[in-house]
Amino acid sequence: MDLRLGSFHGQRELRPTFRLIRKRDGEWFDYFYEQFTSVWNAADPYQKVWTSSSEI
Numbered sequence: 001m002d003l004r005l006g007s008f009h010g011q012r013e014l015r016p017t018f019r020l021i022r023k024r025d026g027e028w029f030d031y032f033y034e035q036f037t038s039v040w041n042a043a044d045p046y047q048k049v050w051t052s053s054s055e056i
Helices: 026-042
Strands: 002-004 017-019
Touching: none
Parallel strands: none
Antiparallel strands: 002 017
16 A cells, blocks of 8 residues: 655645555554544545536
8 A cells, every 4th residue: 555645735746655555554454444444434435516618
């Protein structure tokens, strides 16, 4: 799993980026996997809002 940490108004290319491998980094891999799936499962499905200027 490749991770890039977010920052506030920071340059994208300077944000810390690292790779976790389940076999090597078990606890950290599980932690970030659980964080991702928790956010994913809590999200609302995307609903396209059509306006008069939207393309069909």
